[in-house]
Amino acid sequence: MTMANRIIVDSGPLVALLSPRDRAHEWCLSQMETFEEPLVTCDAVLSEAFFLLKRHADRGSEELMEMIRRGLVRSMFSFSEKEDRILSIMKKYAKLPTSFADLCLVAMAEQFKNAKVWTLDSDFRIYRKIDRRLIPLISPY
Secondary structure (H helix, E strand, C coil), X not given: CCHHHCEEECHHHHHHHHCCCCCCHHHHHHHHCCCCCCEEECXXXXXXXXXXXXXXXXXHHHHHHHHHHCCCEEECCCHXXXXXXXXXXXXXXXXXXXXXXXXXXXXXXXXXXXXXXXXXXXXXXXXXXXXXXXXXXXXXX
């Protein structure tokens, strides 16, 4: 897999992966087994995931920290470098209940041309890249 074919991970799969009680846990485990390179994400997703893991998984935060230390998950996005694009996306989807993290992932999908977004969030079926193309997804939907 090349940089262009990265898997961009949302907070949902990270939480489900590390939360055995999560209804998507088994599906996320099976997906994770198919990935060869580190997952990439943004700091906003990591913030969401750490917050949710404190509430939903006994050792989830520690396990996510270990995934980061081992290089299995890497933050590869700078808001300051994509500020104008993110603000433009925020304006475009202002009437939808979007999260800042989701919009950063949209920008990442544009940055890594052939990347797929791994998400449990059905809103990604609505989001579009700057050229109005669909964002390729790895999703149970």
